[in-house]
Amino acid sequence: MKKIILSFVALIAFAPATVFANEGMWFLMHIQRLNHRDMQKMGLQLTAEEIYSINNSSLKDAIVQFNGGCTAEMISKDGLVLTNHHCGYDAIAELSSPESNYLRDGFWAQNRKAELKPKSLYVRFFVRMDDVSKRILSLVNDKMTEAEREAIINKEISKIQKENDGGGKYTVSVRSFFQGNEYYYFVYEDYKDVRLVGTPTESIGKFGGDTDNWEWPRHTGDFSLFRVYADANGNPAEYSENNVPLKPKHHLPISLKGVQENDFAMILGYPGRTNRWMPAEGIEQNVKFAYPAWVEGSKMSMDKMKTHMDKDDAVRLQYASKYAQIANYWKNRQGMIDALSKFKTADSKRKVEKKFDAWANKKANKEQYGNVIKDINAYYALTNEKAKHDNYLMTMLRGSAFGVMPARMGNQLTNYAKAQANERTQMKARLVEMIEGTFESLYIPAEKDVLAGQLGLYAAKAKGYMLAPSVEALVKDNTNFESYAANAIDLSIFSSKERLLAFLELPNEELIKNDPLYKLSSDLLDHYNKKSDELKAAEEKYQAGFRKLVAGLRESKLSPILYPDANSTLRLTYGKVRALPVDKRNDAKINNYTTLEGMVKKHKAGDPEFDLSQPLIDLYNKKDFGQYADKAGYMPVNFLSDNDITGGNSGSPVLNGKGELIGLAFDGNIEAMAGDVIFDKNLQRTINVDIRFVLFIIEKYAGAKHIIDELTIVK
Known part of the structure; x- marks a missing residue:
């Protein structure tokens, strides 16, 4: 472990300064050693201790993972x-109704008692982290199979979690980094x-919609x-009217100074997933096989849903969150295809891997690394058509409520039917809650269309690999498929809340086994998870090969990447x-900000993406911006x-x-959509709300001055 750290530091010492200007998602515990000096040069005025x-x-106490x-x-x-x-979209939609449509009309609690509690919403505070790489990796060796290695690591992870959970007070997560070459809890x-x-x-909150x-x-x-509540002692607690607002260890002061070109900007957060270490053929597989299927499958679901959402506000609320999630990744994946193709990212990776393969097959390295590239490339060649198939199938499972739900709920209902009477009593309340929750976001006519469309697309386009x-x-x-989907849904117990609740009173295992949607859903999931012996063997070599590739790239110093991929850790x-x-579509003097003037110019009355309310337009026309206008007079957005x-x-x-606090990150730019795989220092941008x-x-x-009054504002 010490050798790895020393080589890591050596890489940093000799890396060009431009690497650090923007690229990298860094651990807070390493800021003092790796980044602090560079950050100070760029404008940071805090000590590393004030960050973590x-x-x-410290700053980390003000940052939470949201739901x-x-x-x-x-x-x-x-x-x-x-x-x-x-x-907050899910929670806002859940709290909304056609009569009180907070998603459409907004909501502002006039006092603490008026604040609304969604059924399920949580925030996660980061307490601490530590390196356990040496402890875990000392237990495994290259003679083990991947399954043996995983079992030993998971056993040790369980010990580490138990040692650090404070008797159940904390949630402890041990995560792998650098493809299994380091571990932190x-x-x-x-x-x-x-x-x-x-x-x-x-x-306002979704101005521009899918177009923008x-x-x-x-x-x-x-x-x-939102507001976080705790018990009287500041500890986590289930919802209660007796709970009080949490007193956080740190909250962020808010600056009204505004931003200028080249101002220092720092972001702390929980990036979900990047693949900067992904091999060349993995990128190629995504661009040519996986992502096109994802895009087409997502568009199918969106089109079918939207037909029904446009006809009924209640249906629109039911499907608003699901539609938004699918639409976001639909555009993201198409952008990834375009960007990765344009910049020939796979070719760039192949050049690095060619150099690595030459290094790996030198006498001193051959035993450890000699077959790495061969094994990785063999795996991708074997799985290209499967990747296309799996993405058509995956978009059906995600897009249709009857893709996954009948199998998972059916298995639980089968267990319920088999259980003794006293066991059923304990299971029933949870099942009732699950059933009722499922039908809150289910509109059968839309589901018939989505399932029929997805079945037809899957059957027509996923033929390169065996169909379910x-x-x-x-x-x-x-x-x-339209007749099949309609009949299966009409006949199924899983398309009716009343039938499912009646089942709980008179459970019958055979009814579940013979249900058309249960049989379809179970078969689709089984097929998605099924692996041939050939695939299992190739996957075994691939997993070991990818881990060794990352280790070898770091050891050989052939990779310019100095940080681990994102994996939802702070x-x-x-x-x-x-x-x-310069962009003529932007009225700003410098193309690093936008204004309310530009927003009003985009306004299209009646357009669901670009409509604005008259009160906001009136504020613009009066230039009634309060203390929040830029010193140049415009209202920044x-x-x-x-x-x-x-x-x-x-x-x-x-x-x-x-x-x-100067802003709130919310998006990236389409030109740098390949950013999850390769960072482009010239194109990469984060779009922030001022x-x-x-x-x-x-x-x-909104006239919610009482909210402003509780903030710490720096003028």
């Missing part, structure tokens, strides 16, 4: 938490009483506000406010920085050199 401290209050998939930050001493509108504390405080109208998604110039007020037996049988019988990225080339972020960073705070626009909307548009 175990014993004292497992986004980032948020504490912005008041009374537990107020700020994140993106699209991160992370200690978290979860708070589950989180309530909606405020959200702008959808015309991943695009610049952007004019989106992508923010929402149930679908293969339908193809051989020349089945009409990271820090730093860079600057940085413009893109969004700004650009060159920070290195990805999905999961949504809602992350953008901080200046003093650790003051914090001044957030406060302007809260005070001047």
Whole structure:
């Protein structure tokens, strides 16, 4: 382990300074050693201890993971938490109804009692982390199979988790980095009483819709506000009227100074997944096989859903979150195809791997690394058609409610039917809750169309690999998929809440086994997870080969990458406010910000993506911006920085050199869509909501001055 660290430091010492300007998602515990000096040169005024401290209050105490998939930050001493509108989307939709449509019309609690509690929402505070690489890796060797290696590692991980969970107080996660060459544990504390405080109208929070998604110039007020509650002692607690607002260890002060080109910008958050270490043929597989299927399958689901959403506001609310998630990745994957193809990323990786293969087959390295590239490339050659097939199947399983639900719920109902009477009593309440929750977001006419469309697409386009037996049988019988989907759903117990609840009163195992949707869903999932012996053998070699590739690239110093891939652990990225080339679509003097003027110019009355409410237009016409206008007179909306972020960073705070909040990260630019695989220092941009626009909307548009009053504002 010591040897690895020394080589890591050596790489840093001789790396060109430009590597550090923007690229990298860094561990907070390594900031002092690896990044602090460079950050100071760029404008940081904080010590490393003020960013990450175990014993004292620091910036890390203000950053939370929001509901497992986004980032948020504490912005008041009374537990107020700020994140993106699209991160709060699920909760806002859940709390909405056709009569009280908070998603469309916005919501602002006038006092603490008026704040709304969604059924399931939590924030996760980061407590500490530590390196356990030496401890874990000392237990394994290259003579073990991957399964043997995994079993030993998982056993040790369980010990580490138990040692650090504080008797159940904390959640402990041990994560692999550098493809299994390093391990760290992370200690978290979860708070589950989180309530909606405020959200702008959808015309602000999602302005631009799918058209502007991943695009610049952007004019989106992508923010929402929640509050974290705790028991009287500040500890996590289930929802109770007796709970009180959490007093966080640290909350972020907010700067009204604004941003200028080349200002220091730092982002802390929970980036979800990058693949910067991915082999060349993995990139090629994604571009030519996996992602095109993902794009086409996603578009199928979106089109079928939207037909019904456009006809009925209630259906639109039911499917709003699901549609938004699918649409986001649909555009993302198409952007990835375009960017990775344009920049010939796979070819660039092949050049590095060719050099690695030459190094690996030198006498001193051959035994350890000689077959690495061969084994990796063989795996991808074997799985190209399967990758295409799996992505068509995956988009069906995700897009159709009846792709996964009948199999998973059916298995639980089968266990219920087999159970003794006293056991059923214990199981029943949970099953009732599951059933009722499922049908809150289910509209049968839409589901019939989605399932029929997805079955037809899968049957037609995934033929390069064997189809699921149930679908293969339908193809051989020349089945009409629309008729099949409609009949299967009409006949199934899983398409009716009433039938499922009745089943709990008179359980019958055979009823589940013979259900048409249960049989289809079970077959699709079994087929998705099935692996031939040939595939298992190739996968075994691939897993070992990929781990050795990363180890060898670091040892040989052939890779320019100095940091581990993102995996939903807390990271820090730093860079600057940085413009893109002049764009005539942007009225700003420098193409690193956008204005309310530009937003109003995009306004299209009645357009679901670009409509604006008259009160906001009136504020613009009166130039009634309060204290939030830029000193040049305009009302800022969004700004650009060159920070290195990805999905999961949504809602992350953008901080200046003093650790003051200047913005809220919410998107990237389409030109750098390959960023999850390769960082382009010239193109990579993060799109942020200017914090001044957030406060302007809260005070001047929503009239929620009481929220402004609890913030720490630096003028």
